[in-house]
Amino acid sequence: MSPKNDVLFVGIDLGTSRSSISAGNGQRQWIESYVGWPKDFIAAQVVGKPVVFGSDVLEYRLSVDACRPLQNGIIKEGINRNEEAVKEIIRHLIELAGPSAGQKIHAVVGVPSDSLKINKLAIRKAVAEFVDSLVVVTEPFAVAYSLGLLNNALVIDIGAGTTDLCIMHGTLPGEDDQRTLLQAGDYVDDQLFSYLQDRYPRSTFNKNMVRLWKEQYSFVGNPPGQIMVEMPVDGKPMLHDITADMKRACESILPAFVEATTQMIARFDPEFQAKIRKNIVLAGGGSLIAGIREYFQTALKEYGPSTVTCVNDPLFAGSDGALKLAQEMPAPYWEKL
Numbered sequence: 001m002s003p004k005n006d007v008l009f010v011g012i013d014l015g016t017s018r019s020s021i022s023a024g025n026g027q028r029q030w031i032e033s034y035v036g037w038p039k040d041f042i043a044a045q046v047v048g049k050p051v052v053f054g055s056d057v058l059e060y061r062l063s064v065d066a067c068r069p070l071q072n073g074i075i076k077e078g079i080n081r082n083e084e085a086v087k088e089i090i091r092h093l094i095e096l097a098g099p100s101a102g103q104k105i106h107a108v109v110g111v112p113s114d115s116l117k118i119n120k121l122a123i124r125k126a127v128a129e130f131v132d133s134l135v136v137v138t139e140p141f142a143v144a145y146s147l148g149l150l151n152n153a154l155v156i157d158i159g160a161g162t163t164d165l166c167i168m169h170g171t172l173p174g175e176d177d178q179r180t181l182l183q184a185g186d187y188v189d190d191q192l193f194s195y196l197q198d199r200y201p202r203s204t205f206n207k208n209m210v211r212l213w214k215e216q217y218s219f220v221g222n223p224p225g226q227i228m229v230e231m232p233v234d235g236k237p238m239l240h241d242i243t244a245d246m247k248r249a250c251e252s253i254l255p256a257f258v259e260a261t262t263q264m265i266a267r268f269d270p271e272f273q274a275k276i277r278k279n280i281v282l283a284g285g286g287s288l289i290a291g292i293r294e295y296f297q298t299a300l301k302e303y304g305p306s307t308v309t310c311v312n313d314p315l316f317a318g319s320d321g322a323l324k325l326a327q328e329m330p331a332p333y334w335e336k337l
Contacts, residue, residue: 007100008023008024008099008103008105008106008130009023009107009323009327010094010105010108011023011108011142011323012109012110012278012319013110013264013318013319014089014109014115014123015034015070015159015284015332016162016186017033017160017186017316018030018032018160019093020315021094022319022320022322022323024098025100025327027097027098028094028315028320029093029097029136030315030319031089031093031096032053033054033069033070034057035050035051035053035068035081035314036051036057036060036065036067043064043318045061046060047290051088053089054063058208062226067081067082067084067085069081069083069086071186072114072161072182073115073161074115075115075118075123076160080098080258082245083122084124086126088126089130090130101124104132105130105133106131106134106326106329107127107131107134107135107322108135108137108323108325109127109134109135109214109322110136110137110139110321111123111136111137112161113139113162113164114180115246116136116137120136123136124335131270132336133334133335133336134334136175138164138166139157139284139318139327140156140157140166140178141172141178141320142317142320143166143283143311143318143321144166144168144271144281145321146324147317149281150168151168151170152168152272153167154168154264154265154276154280156257156261156282156283157185157280157284158253158284158287158292159184159284160184160189161182161184161185162180162182162184163180163182163183163253163284164179164181165181165264169268169269178317179260181260184286185255185286188214188249188250188252189207191249191252192242192249193205193207193210193332196250200233203232203233203240204231205231207330209231210255213229214246214249214250215288215303216227217242218288218290219289219290219291220250220251220289221247221291221294223243224290226243227246228241229242254295257296258299261280265303275298277303277305277306278305278307280306280308281310281311282296282310283306283311283314283317283318284314285314285315293308293309294308
Protein backbone atom coordinates (compact mmCIF):
# COMPACT_ATOMS: atom_id res chain seq x y z
CA MET A 1 0.00 0.00 0.00
CA SER A 2 1.42 3.39 -0.98
CA PRO A 3 1.76 6.09 1.70
CA LYS A 4 -1.01 8.03 -0.05
CA ASN A 5 -3.44 5.20 0.70
CA ASP A 6 -2.26 4.53 4.26
CA VAL A 7 -5.00 6.82 5.63
CA LEU A 8 -8.73 6.77 4.97
CA PHE A 9 -10.37 10.09 5.79
CA VAL A 10 -14.00 9.80 6.90
CA GLY A 11 -16.68 12.23 7.92
CA ILE A 12 -19.39 10.97 10.26
CA ASP A 13 -22.66 12.70 11.10
CA LEU A 14 -23.82 11.15 14.37
CA GLY A 15 -27.47 12.17 14.53
CA THR A 16 -30.38 11.51 16.84
CA SER A 17 -32.49 9.93 14.11
CA ARG A 18 -30.05 9.06 11.32
CA SER A 19 -26.29 8.73 11.14
CA SER A 20 -24.21 8.85 7.98
CA ILE A 21 -20.63 8.41 6.84
CA SER A 22 -18.80 9.86 3.84
CA ALA A 23 -15.38 8.39 3.12
CA GLY A 24 -12.43 9.38 0.98
CA ASN A 25 -12.77 6.13 -0.99
CA GLY A 26 -16.13 7.33 -2.37
CA GLN A 27 -18.40 5.41 0.00
CA ARG A 28 -21.48 7.21 1.39
CA GLN A 29 -23.70 5.18 3.72
CA TRP A 30 -26.37 5.89 6.33
CA ILE A 31 -28.40 4.08 8.97
CA GLU A 32 -31.19 5.04 11.32
CA SER A 33 -29.61 5.68 14.74
CA TYR A 34 -31.10 2.65 16.44
CA VAL A 35 -29.18 -0.28 17.97
CA GLY A 36 -30.73 -3.50 19.24
CA TRP A 37 -29.55 -6.61 21.07
CA PRO A 38 -31.56 -9.88 21.14
CA LYS A 39 -33.50 -10.24 24.40
CA ASP A 40 -32.86 -14.00 24.84
CA PHE A 41 -31.71 -17.11 23.00
CA ILE A 42 -35.00 -17.41 21.10
CA ALA A 43 -34.69 -13.79 19.98
CA ALA A 44 -31.08 -14.48 18.94
CA GLN A 45 -32.30 -17.25 16.63
CA VAL A 46 -35.03 -15.02 15.18
CA VAL A 47 -32.74 -12.04 14.63
CA GLY A 48 -29.72 -14.06 13.53
CA LYS A 49 -27.18 -11.44 14.61
CA PRO A 50 -25.64 -10.41 17.95
CA VAL A 51 -26.52 -6.78 17.27
CA VAL A 52 -28.78 -5.08 14.71
CA PHE A 53 -29.03 -1.53 13.44
CA GLY A 54 -31.46 0.95 11.94
CA SER A 55 -34.52 -0.45 10.21
CA ASP A 56 -33.70 -3.97 11.45
CA VAL A 57 -34.22 -2.76 15.02
CA LEU A 58 -37.71 -1.55 14.12
CA GLU A 59 -38.48 -4.76 12.25
CA TYR A 60 -37.42 -6.93 15.21
CA ARG A 61 -38.43 -4.48 17.95
CA LEU A 62 -40.42 -7.14 19.85
CA SER A 63 -37.33 -9.38 19.98
CA VAL A 64 -34.59 -6.89 20.84
CA ASP A 65 -33.63 -4.44 23.54
CA ALA A 66 -33.68 -1.29 21.44
CA CYS A 67 -31.59 1.81 22.09
CA ARG A 68 -31.64 5.22 20.45
CA PRO A 69 -28.55 6.62 22.17
CA LEU A 70 -28.69 10.30 21.20
CA GLN A 71 -32.10 11.15 22.62
CA ASN A 72 -32.53 14.94 22.62
CA GLY A 73 -29.10 15.23 21.08
CA ILE A 74 -27.07 14.02 24.08
CA ILE A 75 -25.85 10.64 25.31
CA LYS A 76 -27.50 9.63 28.58
CA GLU A 77 -24.41 8.13 30.16
CA GLY A 78 -24.82 4.76 31.86
CA ILE A 79 -28.49 4.45 30.90
CA ASN A 80 -29.87 1.73 28.60
CA ARG A 81 -26.46 0.92 27.14
CA ASN A 82 -26.30 4.30 25.40
CA GLU A 83 -22.52 4.59 25.36
CA GLU A 84 -22.21 1.04 24.04
CA ALA A 85 -24.82 1.83 21.37
CA VAL A 86 -22.87 4.89 20.14
CA LYS A 87 -19.76 2.71 19.93
CA GLU A 88 -21.67 0.12 17.87
CA ILE A 89 -23.00 2.79 15.48
CA ILE A 90 -19.48 4.14 14.90
CA ARG A 91 -18.11 0.63 14.34
CA HIS A 92 -20.90 -0.24 11.91
CA LEU A 93 -20.57 2.98 9.91
CA ILE A 94 -16.81 2.50 9.51
CA GLU A 95 -17.39 -1.09 8.38
CA LEU A 96 -19.88 0.21 5.80
CA ALA A 97 -17.21 2.60 4.52
CA GLY A 98 -15.04 -0.42 3.62
CA PRO A 99 -11.53 0.62 4.65
CA SER A 100 -8.67 -1.44 3.24
CA ALA A 101 -6.73 -3.78 5.52
CA GLY A 102 -4.18 -1.83 7.54
CA GLN A 103 -5.55 1.60 6.66
CA LYS A 104 -5.50 4.18 9.41
CA ILE A 105 -8.77 6.03 9.96
CA HIS A 106 -8.78 9.80 10.44
CA ALA A 107 -12.32 10.82 11.36
CA VAL A 108 -14.15 14.10 11.79
CA VAL A 109 -17.37 13.43 13.71
CA GLY A 110 -20.27 15.90 13.66
CA VAL A 111 -22.63 15.77 16.63
CA PRO A 112 -25.50 17.89 18.00
CA SER A 113 -24.18 21.01 19.73
CA ASP A 114 -25.24 19.96 23.24
CA SER A 115 -23.62 16.56 22.77
CA LEU A 116 -20.31 18.26 21.98
CA LYS A 117 -20.58 20.33 25.17
CA ILE A 118 -21.68 17.50 27.46
CA ASN A 119 -20.51 14.22 25.91
CA LYS A 120 -17.20 14.95 24.18
CA LEU A 121 -15.37 12.43 26.42
CA ALA A 122 -18.03 9.78 25.85
CA ILE A 123 -17.85 10.32 22.08
CA ARG A 124 -14.07 10.11 22.19
CA LYS A 125 -14.29 6.81 24.09
CA ALA A 126 -16.82 5.45 21.60
CA VAL A 127 -14.63 6.31 18.62
CA ALA A 128 -11.18 5.53 20.07
CA GLU A 129 -11.22 1.81 19.27
CA PHE A 130 -11.90 2.34 15.58
CA VAL A 131 -9.99 5.46 14.50
CA ASP A 132 -6.44 6.71 14.82
CA SER A 133 -7.08 10.47 14.79
CA LEU A 134 -10.21 12.40 15.69
CA VAL A 135 -11.80 15.83 15.52
CA VAL A 136 -15.30 16.40 16.93
CA VAL A 137 -17.37 19.34 15.60
CA THR A 138 -20.99 20.43 15.71
CA GLU A 139 -23.35 19.30 12.95
CA PRO A 140 -24.24 22.80 11.67
CA PHE A 141 -20.53 23.68 11.42
CA ALA A 142 -19.97 20.53 9.34
CA VAL A 143 -22.86 21.52 7.06
CA ALA A 144 -21.49 25.05 6.71
CA TYR A 145 -18.07 23.66 5.77
CA SER A 146 -19.58 21.38 3.14
CA LEU A 147 -21.19 24.41 1.48
CA GLY A 148 -18.15 26.66 1.81
CA LEU A 149 -20.13 29.01 4.07
CA LEU A 150 -17.24 30.13 6.21
CA ASN A 151 -18.23 33.79 6.60
CA ASN A 152 -21.44 35.78 7.17
CA ALA A 153 -23.84 32.83 7.19
CA LEU A 154 -26.30 31.18 9.57
CA VAL A 155 -26.91 27.43 9.38
CA ILE A 156 -29.99 26.00 11.08
CA ASP A 157 -29.76 22.21 11.35
CA ILE A 158 -33.25 20.83 12.12
CA GLY A 159 -32.66 17.32 13.38
CA ALA A 160 -34.78 14.83 15.29
CA GLY A 161 -33.68 15.51 18.87
CA THR A 162 -32.46 19.09 18.53
CA THR A 163 -32.33 22.08 16.24
CA ASP A 164 -28.82 23.56 16.18
CA LEU A 165 -28.04 27.08 14.97
CA CYS A 166 -24.52 28.23 14.07
CA ILE A 167 -23.31 31.62 12.84
CA MET A 168 -20.19 31.54 10.66
CA HIS A 169 -18.05 34.67 10.64
CA GLY A 170 -14.70 33.74 9.20
CA THR A 171 -13.30 31.79 12.17
CA LEU A 172 -14.05 28.58 14.01
CA PRO A 173 -17.39 29.19 15.77
CA GLY A 174 -17.35 29.52 19.53
CA GLU A 175 -20.05 28.69 22.07
CA ASP A 176 -21.62 32.13 21.71
CA ASP A 177 -21.99 31.55 17.97
CA GLN A 178 -24.14 28.44 18.49
CA ARG A 179 -27.48 27.64 20.06
CA THR A 180 -29.53 24.49 20.59
CA LEU A 181 -33.32 24.14 20.72
CA LEU A 182 -35.30 21.05 21.73
CA GLN A 183 -38.07 21.94 19.27
CA ALA A 184 -37.19 19.50 16.49
CA GLY A 185 -38.46 16.37 14.75
CA ASP A 186 -39.17 14.34 17.89
CA TYR A 187 -41.09 17.29 19.32
CA VAL A 188 -43.29 17.34 16.20
CA ASP A 189 -43.86 13.58 16.59
CA ASP A 190 -44.95 14.04 20.21
CA GLN A 191 -47.32 16.86 19.32
CA LEU A 192 -48.86 14.98 16.39
CA PHE A 193 -49.28 11.82 18.50
CA SER A 194 -51.07 13.82 21.20
CA TYR A 195 -53.35 15.63 18.74
CA LEU A 196 -54.35 12.36 17.04
CA GLN A 197 -55.05 10.68 20.37
CA ASP A 198 -57.45 13.50 21.23
CA ARG A 199 -59.11 13.54 17.80
CA TYR A 200 -59.37 9.77 17.31
CA PRO A 201 -59.56 8.13 20.77
CA ARG A 202 -60.88 4.82 19.44
CA SER A 203 -58.11 4.42 16.86
CA THR A 204 -54.88 2.56 17.57
CA PHE A 205 -51.47 3.73 16.35
CA ASN A 206 -47.96 4.11 17.72
CA LYS A 207 -45.11 6.62 17.67
CA ASN A 208 -43.32 4.89 14.81
CA MET A 209 -46.43 5.15 12.61
CA VAL A 210 -46.73 8.85 13.50
CA ARG A 211 -43.05 9.43 12.63
CA LEU A 212 -43.50 7.79 9.23
CA TRP A 213 -46.59 9.91 8.50
CA LYS A 214 -44.67 13.05 9.43
CA GLU A 215 -41.74 12.13 7.19
CA GLN A 216 -44.09 11.53 4.28
CA TYR A 217 -46.61 14.35 4.66
CA SER A 218 -45.12 17.14 6.83
CA PHE A 219 -45.89 20.71 5.78
CA VAL A 220 -46.40 24.24 7.08
CA GLY A 221 -48.63 26.92 5.59
CA ASN A 222 -51.13 25.85 2.97
CA PRO A 223 -51.70 22.07 2.81
CA PRO A 224 -50.57 20.38 -0.41
CA GLY A 225 -53.79 18.34 -0.28
CA GLN A 226 -55.85 16.23 2.07
CA ILE A 227 -53.74 13.82 4.13
CA MET A 228 -55.47 10.49 4.71
CA VAL A 229 -53.82 7.68 6.68
CA GLU A 230 -54.95 4.25 7.76
CA MET A 231 -55.45 3.40 11.44
CA PRO A 232 -57.26 0.41 12.94
CA VAL A 233 -60.50 1.05 14.86
CA ASP A 234 -61.49 -1.99 16.94
CA GLY A 235 -59.16 -4.00 14.72
CA LYS A 236 -60.65 -2.78 11.44
CA PRO A 237 -58.44 -0.57 9.18
CA MET A 238 -60.06 2.80 8.50
CA LEU A 239 -58.93 5.99 6.76
CA HIS A 240 -58.48 9.12 8.89
CA ASP A 241 -57.96 12.75 7.87
CA ILE A 242 -54.89 14.13 9.68
CA THR A 243 -54.34 17.28 7.59
CA ALA A 244 -55.16 19.84 10.30
CA ASP A 245 -53.25 17.91 12.97
CA MET A 246 -50.16 17.65 10.76
CA LYS A 247 -50.18 21.39 10.07
CA ARG A 248 -50.62 22.22 13.76
CA ALA A 249 -47.82 19.85 14.85
CA CYS A 250 -45.31 21.00 12.23
CA GLU A 251 -46.00 24.69 12.86
CA SER A 252 -45.60 24.24 16.64
CA ILE A 253 -41.80 24.42 16.29
CA LEU A 254 -41.67 27.56 14.15
CA PRO A 255 -42.05 30.38 16.71
CA ALA A 256 -38.99 29.13 18.63
CA PHE A 257 -36.99 28.94 15.38
CA VAL A 258 -37.81 32.49 14.38
CA GLU A 259 -37.15 33.86 17.87
CA ALA A 260 -33.77 32.12 18.15
CA THR A 261 -32.76 33.23 14.65
CA THR A 262 -33.62 36.90 15.22
CA GLN A 263 -31.94 36.91 18.64
CA MET A 264 -28.71 35.43 17.28
CA ILE A 265 -28.58 37.90 14.41
CA ALA A 266 -29.50 40.85 16.66
CA ARG A 267 -26.53 40.28 18.96
CA PHE A 268 -24.11 39.94 16.04
CA ASP A 269 -21.96 42.85 14.83
CA PRO A 270 -24.52 45.34 13.40
CA GLU A 271 -22.43 46.00 10.28
CA PHE A 272 -22.77 42.35 9.26
CA GLN A 273 -26.36 41.57 10.29
CA ALA A 274 -27.78 42.29 6.82
CA LYS A 275 -25.26 39.88 5.25
CA ILE A 276 -26.22 37.15 7.72
CA ARG A 277 -29.94 37.61 6.97
CA LYS A 278 -29.26 37.13 3.27
CA ASN A 279 -27.37 33.87 3.84
CA ILE A 280 -29.53 31.60 6.04
CA VAL A 281 -29.41 27.87 5.26
CA LEU A 282 -31.77 25.18 6.54
CA ALA A 283 -30.34 21.68 6.92
CA GLY A 284 -31.26 18.37 8.55
CA GLY A 285 -34.39 16.31 8.05
CA GLY A 286 -36.59 19.21 9.12
CA SER A 287 -35.52 21.19 6.05
CA LEU A 288 -37.65 18.75 4.03
CA ILE A 289 -40.89 20.01 5.62
CA ALA A 290 -42.91 21.44 2.73
CA GLY A 291 -43.20 25.23 2.95
CA ILE A 292 -40.67 25.75 5.75
CA ARG A 293 -38.24 27.82 3.65
CA GLU A 294 -41.01 30.16 2.52
CA TYR A 295 -42.32 30.47 6.09
CA PHE A 296 -38.90 31.51 7.39
CA GLN A 297 -38.29 34.01 4.66
CA THR A 298 -41.70 35.63 5.20
CA ALA A 299 -41.33 35.70 8.99
CA LEU A 300 -37.95 37.45 8.75
CA LYS A 301 -39.12 40.18 6.33
CA GLU A 302 -39.92 42.66 9.09
CA TYR A 303 -36.24 42.59 10.11
CA GLY A 304 -35.02 43.39 6.60
CA PRO A 305 -34.43 41.58 3.30
CA SER A 306 -33.69 37.91 3.97
CA THR A 307 -32.72 34.94 1.83
CA VAL A 308 -33.35 31.42 3.12
CA THR A 309 -32.26 28.31 1.22
CA CYS A 310 -32.26 24.57 1.94
CA VAL A 311 -29.37 22.14 1.46
CA ASN A 312 -29.71 19.86 -1.54
CA ASP A 313 -28.94 16.64 0.36
CA PRO A 314 -29.96 16.81 4.05
CA LEU A 315 -28.93 13.19 4.66
CA PHE A 316 -25.27 13.61 3.70
CA ALA A 317 -24.63 17.36 4.02
CA GLY A 318 -23.15 16.89 7.51
CA SER A 319 -20.98 13.86 6.76
CA ASP A 320 -19.83 15.34 3.43
CA GLY A 321 -18.76 18.49 5.25
CA ALA A 322 -17.01 16.46 7.94
CA LEU A 323 -15.13 14.54 5.22
CA LYS A 324 -14.12 17.75 3.47
CA LEU A 325 -12.91 19.10 6.82
CA ALA A 326 -10.96 15.88 7.49
CA GLN A 327 -9.22 16.10 4.11
CA GLU A 328 -8.26 19.75 4.66
CA MET A 329 -7.58 19.71 8.41
CA PRO A 330 -4.05 20.88 9.36
CA ALA A 331 -2.10 18.32 11.35
CA PRO A 332 -1.98 20.27 14.67
CA TYR A 333 -5.79 20.15 14.97
CA TRP A 334 -6.00 16.35 15.02
CA GLU A 335 -6.33 14.48 18.31
CA LYS A 336 -4.25 11.30 18.20
CA LEU A 337 -5.96 8.30 19.82
